[in-house]
Every structure is written in C-alpha cells, then in structure tokens.
Amino acid sequence: MNRGVGGGLFAFSYTLLFFLFLFGPLIIMVITAFNSSAFPRVVPWECFTTDWFGLLIRNERLMTGLWTSLAIGIAVVAIAVPFGLAGALALADIGPRLRAGLYAVLITPILIPGVVLGISTIVFWSFVGRKLGAGYDTVFYNGLFLTLLGQVAFIASYAMLILSARLQRFDPTLTEAALDLGATPGQAFRKILLPFLKPALGSAAFITFLASFENYNTTVFTILSGNTFTTALASKVRHGTDPSLSALAVIIIAVTLIGAMVQEAHHRRRDLLRGGRPERSRLYANPLTRLLTHPAAILLILVGCTGAIIWQASHHDAQACRADILSEKQRVQERLLQEQQQRMQQRQTQTPAAPTAPSNNPSPFGGAFNPGSLAPK
Amino acid sequence: MTSLARFSRDFSSRHGTGAASFVVAAVLFWIVFLILLPQLAMLDVSFRHNLPRPEVGGPRDVHTLDNYRYFLFGNSGGAALNALDIGVLTKTLVAAVLVTVLDILLCYPIAFILAHSASGAGARLMVIGLIVPFWINDILRAFAFRILFGATGVINGVGLSLGLWDQPIDFIRADVALYAGLAYTYVLLMVFSIYNAVETLDRNQIEAARDMGASWWRVHWRIVLPVAKPGIASGATMVFMLTAGALAAPQILGGPSNLWFTQLIYQWFNDAGDWARGSAYATILLVVCLAFVFLMMRIFRVSIGAIGR
Amino acid sequence: MTKDVVLDHVSIRFGGYTAVENAHLTIRGGEFFSFLGPSGCGKTTLLRCISGFVQPSAGRVLIGGEDMRNVGPNKRPTALIFQNLALFPLLTVAENIAFPLEVRRVGRKQRRKRADELLEMIALPGTGDKKVHELSGGQKQRVAIARALAAEPDILLLDEPLSALDLKLRQHMRTELRAIQQRVGLTFIYITHDQGEALTMSDQVAVMNAGVIEQIDNPETIYNRPRTPFVASFVGESNAIHGVVLSQTGRLATLDTPLGPLTGQAAGGRTYLPKERCTLFVRPEQLFIADTPPEVNTIKAKRVNEEFEGSIRTLYLQAGGEALRLYHMNAAVSAALASGDGAVTVSFKPEQATILPDDPALSG
Numbered sequence A: 001m002n003r004g005v006g007g008g009l010f011a012f013s014y015t016l017l018f019f020l021f022l023f024g025p026l027i028i029m030v031i032t033a034f035n036s037s038a039f040p041r042v043v044p045w046e047c048f049t050t051d052w053f054g055l056l057i058r059n060e061r062l063m064t065g066l067w068t069s070l071a072i073g074i075a076v077v078a079i080a081v082p083f084g085l086a087g088a089l090a091l092a093d094i095g096p097r098l099r100a101g102l103y104a105v106l107i108t109p110i111l112i113p114g115v116v117l118g119i120s121t122i123v124f125w126s127f128v129g130r131k132l133g134a135g136y137d138t139v140f141y142n143g144l145f146l147t148l149l150g151q152v153a154f155i156a157s158y159a160m161l162i163l164s165a166r167l168q169r170f171d172p173t174l175t176e177a178a179l180d181l182g183a184t185p186g187q188a189f190r191k192i193l194l195p196f197l198k199p200a201l202g203s204a205a206f207i208t209f210l211a212s213f214e215n216y217n218t219t220v221f222t223i224l225s226g227n228t229f230t231t232a233l234a235s236k237v238r239h240g241t242d243p244s245l246s247a248l249a250v251i252i253i254a255v256t257l258i259g260a261m262v263q264e265a266h267h268r269r270r271d272l273l274r275g276g277r278p279e280r281s282r283l284y285a286n287p288l289t290r291l292l293t294h295p296a297a298i299l300l301i302l303v304g305c306t307g308a309i310i311w312q313a314s315h316h317d318a319q320a321c322r323a324d325i326l327s328e329k330q331r332v333q334e335r336l337l338q339e340q341q342q343r344m345q346q347r348q349t350q351t352p353a354a355p356t357a358p359s360n361n362p363s364p365f366g367g368a369f370n371p372g373s374l375a376p377k
Numbered sequence B: 001m002t003s004l005a006r007f008s009r010d011f012s013s014r015h016g017t018g019a020a021s022f023v024v025a026a027v028l029f030w031i032v033f034l035i036l037l038p039q040l041a042m043l044d045v046s047f048r049h050n051l052p053r054p055e056v057g058g059p060r061d062v063h064t065l066d067n068y069r070y071f072l073f074g075n076s077g078g079a080a081l082n083a084l085d086i087g088v089l090t091k092t093l094v095a096a097v098l099v100t101v102l103d104i105l106l107c108y109p110i111a112f113i114l115a116h117s118a119s120g121a122g123a124r125l126m127v128i129g130l131i132v133p134f135w136i137n138d139i140l141r142a143f144a145f146r147i148l149f150g151a152t153g154v155i156n157g158v159g160l161s162l163g164l165w166d167q168p169i170d171f172i173r174a175d176v177a178l179y180a181g182l183a184y185t186y187v188l189l190m191v192f193s194i195y196n197a198v199e200t201l202d203r204n205q206i207e208a209a210r211d212m213g214a215s216w217w218r219v220h221w222r223i224v225l226p227v228a229k230p231g232i233a234s235g236a237t238m239v240f241m242l243t244a245g246a247l248a249a250p251q252i253l254g255g256p257s258n259l260w261f262t263q264l265i266y267q268w269f270n271d272a273g274d275w276a277r278g279s280a281y282a283t284i285l286l287v288v289c290l291a292f293v294f295l296m297m298r299i300f301r302v303s304i305g306a307i308g309r
Numbered sequence C: 001m002t003k004d005v006v007l008d009h010v011s012i013r014f015g016g017y018t019a020v021e022n023a024h025l026t027i028r029g030g031e032f033f034s035f036l037g038p039s040g041c042g043k044t045t046l047l048r049c050i051s052g053f054v055q056p057s058a059g060r061v062l063i064g065g066e067d068m069r070n071v072g073p074n075k076r077p078t079a080l081i082f083q084n085l086a087l088f089p090l091l092t093v094a095e096n097i098a099f100p101l102e103v104r105r106v107g108r109k110q111r112r113k114r115a116d117e118l119l120e121m122i123a124l125p126g127t128g129d130k131k132v133h134e135l136s137g138g139q140k141q142r143v144a145i146a147r148a149l150a151a152e153p154d155i156l157l158l159d160e161p162l163s164a165l166d167l168k169l170r171q172h173m174r175t176e177l178r179a180i181q182q183r184v185g186l187t188f189i190y191i192t193h194d195q196g197e198a199l200t201m202s203d204q205v206a207v208m209n210a211g212v213i214e215q216i217d218n219p220e221t222i223y224n225r226p227r228t229p230f231v232a233s234f235v236g237e238s239n240a241i242h243g244v245v246l247s248q249t250g251r252l253a254t255l256d257t258p259l260g261p262l263t264g265q266a267a268g269g270r271t272y273l274p275k276e277r278c279t280l281f282v283r284p285e286q287l288f289i290a291d292t293p294p295e296v297n298t299i300k301a302k303r304v305n306e307e308f309e310g311s312i313r314t315l316y317l318q319a320g321g322e323a324l325r326l327y328h329m330n331a332a333v334s335a336a337l338a339s340g341d342g343a344v345t346v347s348f349k350p351e352q353a354t355i356l357p358d359d360p361a362l363s364g
C-alpha cells in the first residue's frame, strides 16, 4: 500500500491535516473556557479562571432543560428501541418483494428534515386533540409528549438500522433448532434471538439516547413553550454568548475522553484474554500492572485526576488578576475618552459629543457580541 | 392485507404470538401514527387558511392554494415571482450540494486510509479521533466555529497578526463559517458511510492493478470508486438532507441577511404563528429535497436500499 | 415404545417448483432409514417436512399413527440434527445439551446432571463448561447428537451430519452413529448424498432423484438389484451398455448391443418385448478378464489405460465404441494383460448384470 495508492507521506500529512480540522475548533473552544475575557477568545489572554464553570452550573434554564432532556431521552430509548427491534424483525422475516418497500418506508424518517417532522407532529396531534375536543392542558398540547413522538418517529429508524445489521448475521436455523428441541416460539425468541441481539440492543439504546439528547431541529418545534437542554443552549447561543458554553464543551469532552479511554482499555483486555495466553503478556504477568490496566482501575484513576484538577482549580482565585485587567482597561478607556474629547474640542463640531463607548469591533452579529449582552441569561 | 396476515401467521409460528403481535402493532403504529398521518396532516393544513381557532372547522375553513401561491408570487398576486423566498430555497439547495461535495472530497481519502492503510492501534486511534468530536452537541460545534471565525476570532487574529489582511474579514457574513461548520458537522457520517463500502474491497485487487502499472489515480477511479459508490451515495444523501434541513447551524452561524430555508419555515411557524404557511413551506422543502435526492439516485444509478447501510 | 413414520402421498411445492413429488413410504420404529440422493433432490425438504418446518402441499405425515398436520415442530416427537448443526453459540456445551430440558422447566441441578450423563455417553466428559467454538468439528457433531437425544425424541432426523468432517473422522463417526443408534434404540432417519454412508449404516435406503423416490430397499438389494437406471448409475459404479431386446428366457434376457449379444437379468422380473430399447448395467468389479473363451457374454476389448490404486487396478477399455471400466484384484496379473497389443477378452456372469428398460412405460 505504500506505493502511492493511499499510503506514505501523503496519507500521513492528509490525516494530520484532517484531524487538525476536526480538533482545532474544539481545542480553541476549550482554551476559551479558561480565559476570563467575557467574550470567548484566546487572544488577548486575560486571566486564567474557572468561573465560567460556576456560571454554567448556576444557569437555571440550562439545568432544568438538562432534566427535561434526560427524561425525554430515557422515554425515547424505551420506545424507539422496541420499535426499531420490531422494524428489524419485520424486515428480516418479510417476503423479499415487500422487503424493499418496507425498508424504504422505515428509512424515510431519517431522510425527512427534522423541521418537517416537528411541524407534522404538532399539526397532526393538535388535529387529533381538536377532533377529540381535548383542551390545551391535555396530552395533545403537551410539549414533552409531542417531543417524544416526534423524536421516536426518526430515532427508531436509527435503532432499526443497528439491529438490522446484527440480525443479518443471525442464523435462522438456530431458532428452528430451538423449536425442534421443544421450545415454544416465545421461548426460542427470548432464549436464543434476544441474547444474540443483546450487544446491538445496548448500542441502539446508547445511540438513541444520544440522538434524543442532541436533537434540535424537531424538538425546537415540538417542545412548544418548554425547553430541553439543547434548545436552551441554542437560544443562549443565538441571543448572546459567553465562555460558560466553552466550559460546557470542556465537560463533555472530558467525559468523552474518559469514556473512550476506558472503552479502549476494555477492548485491549478482552483481546488479550481472548487471545488465550494472557499470562504471556508482560502487562498481565505483573499483578500491579494487571490491576492498573483493568478498565475499572483506569476509570477510577481518570476520575480521580479530574476531581483533583477541579478541586485545585476551584481554589484558584482570579480576582487579583482580573482587577488588574479591569484597571488596565479602565485606563485605556479613559485615555481613549480623553483623546476623543480633545479631538472633538479641537474640531469644534456643532453636534454634542455622543456618549458612545469606543467599540473596537464593528459587530455584524445583531448585537449578539455586544459586551452588554454577555451577561448570563 | 393478505400478505400482512400471512406474514403475521408465519412470524408467530416462528417467534410466538406475543412477539408477532408486538412486531405488527409496533411497526403499524410507527408507520401510521408517527410517519404517515402526521405528514398527511401537515399536507392538509398547508392547503388551508390561517384562521383563528374558533373559526377552525367553520365555513371559512376551506382548502386553498394561497400558501403555495404566496411562496411563488409573494404579495404581488401573480404579477412577479417571490424572488426572495425562491432565492432562499435555491440558495439552500445549492449550499447543501456544495457542503455535500466538500464532505465527499474531504472524507474519501480518510475513509480509504482508515480502511486500507491504517492498521491496529493507528486505526483504532483514528476511529476514536473521528468519534470524539461528534459527542459534542451540534450547538456547541456551531459555537466553536463562531469563536473561530468571529471578527475577533482566532482566524482573524492570526491573519491580522501575520499581516495577511489588515481589516478583520467578516467570515460570518460571507457564510464561510456556516459552510465550514456544516461540513464539519457531517464529516463523521460521510467517513463511515464511505468506509463501510470501501472496506469490502479486496486489497489484492489494488495491488494487482498497481502491478499492472496503473497510476494511483487510475486505481482509485477504476477500482476503488466503483466499490465506494454506494457508500458515497448513502453518505451524500444523508448529508444533503441533513444540511438542507439544518436549523441550528444557520441560526447560529448564518449572517443576519442570509437566511436558510428552514429559518423561513421557523419564522412562519413559530414567529408569525402561521401554521398553514409554515406547513406549506415545510412541504415544499420536503418535496423539493426528496425529488432532488431521487433525481440524483437515478442519475448515479443507486437504489434506496443502499442508504443507511 | 416405537413409532412408525408414514409419508402418505406427500408432495411439497414452493410456488411452481416441486421439491418432493408423491413420496409414499413407511419407516418402521427402531429402523436406521436413509434417504440417498444427489444435491438439490429434495432430501432436506423432506426431512423438514417430517420435523414440521415445512407443510406438505399434498398428502399427510403420520407419526405413530397420528396426523401431524397441525402439530408444530416443538410438539413432534422428532429431533433434527441440522446440516450446519445449529449449536447455540452463546451457550456452553452443557447449556446446549440441556436446552431441551430448560425449555421444559427442569431444575438447574437436574439439567446439569443429565448433560453430564450425555457428555459421558458421547465420550466428551468434562467439556460441559466449554464454549461451542472451542470444540473441534467432530466434537461439535457429537454435542449436536447429545443435544438432540436430550430432547428424548422417538425419531432422530439427521441431515448430512458428517459432510463437514474429514475422511478419517467421517468413517469413524459412521460406526459411532450406528453404535449409538443401536444403544438408544431410536428410529434414525438419515440424509446423505454419500452412498457409502447410506449403504454401511442403514437398514433401509430410499434413493431420491429430482424430488422422486426411485427405490426403497435394503442396502444389498439397492446395490445388486437396482430398479431404475438412475439407481443403477447413482449407487456404485456401473458400465451402461445400450441395446435392443433379442429374446428373453425366464429371468434372463439377451440384448443386441454394439459389443455383440449380451445376457443379463431382467430387473424386477420384467418381461420385455422383442426390439424394446434397454440398457444393461454391469459393475466394474463384476467384469472379469476371461483367460479361456467364455460361454456367454464375450466382449472383445482393447485396453486404453490403467490405474493402480493399491488393492485394485482399474482398467479402461474400449469395445464396440463404448468405454468400459473393469476393477481387477491386483494380486494376479493375467497373461492377457501382459500381451503387447492390448487386446483382451472380458466377460461377466448373466445373473450379475441388470437389464433395465429405457422407457419403463412399455413393458410390465
């Protein structure tokens, strides 16, 4: 492969650039989380601070949104995974002529724009509510209920795809063997097919939860006047911004990295054990390293380190530094003001001096980036 | 219906009556109540007037083409085209195609490298590296691009201090930030779609072709691309639909004057409270996008079965 | 307590395709019964019909006198050993074997005990806690048998269970299967496309061709007295010589063939019409080299080639435009073989050859 088809220097540099593109924005965002500058930026660097984390946690709208999102996510998993399972089973056992059609129908919710799904869900259920003569306080006008239905419509397709992929590798003679050995169809389903699908059910639950939690396009319609974590986040970003969002990104990235590392340790260990000769490996031979490379140990260590960093950081006081910066700013501002006044006096204009603060960035963002709108909402 | 009955009979003799009734009930509920009827309800509402609630179902609640007429001609009453809204739709589609193509170009090499050059720990690291950025919320990703491309953002900072340009460039108004952010958001989807297809390619084929003296681009064009095609089609379809239907990224990264079509829908539906017109616009988006996707599938000869694989 | 299996005019169709045509036979309780036929002739389909996975399109399946029409696979007194074994990959060996007990809600302790007994019986003690993928092919084979036996069926159905094994193991398992059958005294219905397996193990053999059962008999009759051209050529090796009937005296008929007049036994006591087109089948081991001119069936042949195979020597001969094969016990090399020009005289005993009609509808 190193003969120019995709290996060698080109591949290496391309991969490097690609991952720079992937991680660059995230790294910058992470850095801004620790800069005391009220506008999220890296330069000019003002003071190291962890205050943005506190600000994030004190944001009530986000935190209630978080609980709403968790509740919706769990409910979506509980419905979308069984629906996806039903879809996958139907696809596996239906005749070949109907299969293509059913597949097309079950896959379309993924292709339908989320906005469309959101609108159609509200329109339909309010229609049902009206026909039933239900009032505004009923389930048909309940944001949580509508969000649940709107999300399940397409998230179940994700679950179906995951489960279908696994089901295709199922040997149907296993079910027949179970039946032949005296199992009822129900027993064969529970004891043979479901255990086979278990890993896929796990990943489906995981993916569906994530998809539900992250969803914006559908939810922003179906949640009506309420808020999930994601919609609260979006409205915060749209109407003004501060580094507490960067702080949120830091938390998510940290959790993800810890998860990825534990997962990797788990994989390595499983490969090692499955390889059949764990005692051959140097890591496994030494009881200390064996203990240290256990996924649980790694999790513990990583969580411990993070905890220590948080504790350390929360005792960091940026007050002094920040005061310096503030006085520096004030000095600059006063100087600018004086210069301006001087200039105005010199020019002797008829118009009275406008009390505008000097703005160093002409903002095209509809006020989103004005210092005034940076206060947490 | 007879095939449905046959299916449930066969299925219950295999997996039990309980499983069979669950499968039939769940799939029917899903298709009918979550997919089909809502779309039909939306379609119906899109042909109605926006009436105050007491008048709904009253004598004035009749079907009309007003909403679609509005999309085509605005308030001009048929005299002139509604250049604004049609323009927004066109721009959205063109931009979505652009982002899709950008993603194909960006992801094809990575998918190939991941499938055929990287191995062991390197490949695993790449997979983790691909997945980690996508754990982060869409909204936060868009936010990161705003930090990056803002007037005082990192790119302007670097550009200015290196003297590449002397005025802050307004990347956001130029939609650069939006396109970059959208392309970034769907990279993972595209990489794994292409990867799944390319991975099935037998390495010996590539080596045989190389031995026969084919140049590297010819190897890709004649051998790898045909295998990658269903993956590219699947990835492109999803990226295109997701991009055309994106709402958060345009809201956060779009310039103040440049609207995405979904934003128009949002405005009609939520800001103006006009469900009928919002539904009409949503229907237009759905129909135009699906038509476009099916047209492309026709042209490139791929079937819908390839999607999601 | 043994149960007969009766196939009562069973036909099985998939859409327009007929996989099994009018199978009509009785399998006695306690018998080792084989279905022998080439790939795709409908053997598996027939077995799946007996075990209840396929419904007959016409006719009935009776087990122990009971019509099985509305009896599901899990309610029939049969246990099927699948072509691919279908062991449950996520369960241990012992859990696999005890599965039939588990679904009958037998207690855990008792299940384990029974599994261990059966493992003992198939000579795999102590492997109960292994996973299935840790076993060799032959071991999996035996576990599949033990699992089927744990269901305590009256009839064990085996679908080419030995086809995945290598030659040595296959021969070993043949004897083992037969021994197990005799020990447990169950009816075995065995499917194979390997005539060696069918002939060595079975009490009765049914030879199938393209969905039709052509002959049901004990192995010796099948081999020595084939009833149809297909059976004659599919079971064992045969030289087929075409000709027309000259005369028939009692059971012996004489054909006019390109090799001269040849006499053989009319199959199944048939009486042929003069001039009827027939084929004479004679096995290579029944041809012999005649050192002195024989009374009947003199074939002047020319040696084309020969192969040495240890215990026997195969001679490839050419006579009257037909290719013949002859197995020669290697010990003595006859004078005729040694002669330089390759001309040999071969012959066979009339009662060892079978004459079958090309069109069975004509004669009776």
Ligand SMILES: Nc1ncnc2c1ncn2[C@@H]1O[C@H](COP(=O)(O)OP(=O)(O)OP(=O)(O)O)[C@@H](O)[C@H]1O
Residues within 6 Å of the ligand: C014, C017, C019, C038, C039, C040, C041, C042, C043, C044, C045, C046, C193
């Ligand atoms: N479910 C089915 N639908 C349609 N045709 C089928 C079905 N099952 C089997 N057939 C057809 O019936 C014929 C007989 O198949 P069967 O599996 O019984 O063959 P077999 O004798 O067991 O062959 P082998 O020795 O290769 O296992 C084949 O031509 C097959 O294509």
Ligand SMILES: [Mg+2]
Residues within 6 Å of the ligand: C043, C044, C045, C083, C159
């Ligand atoms: Mg078969």
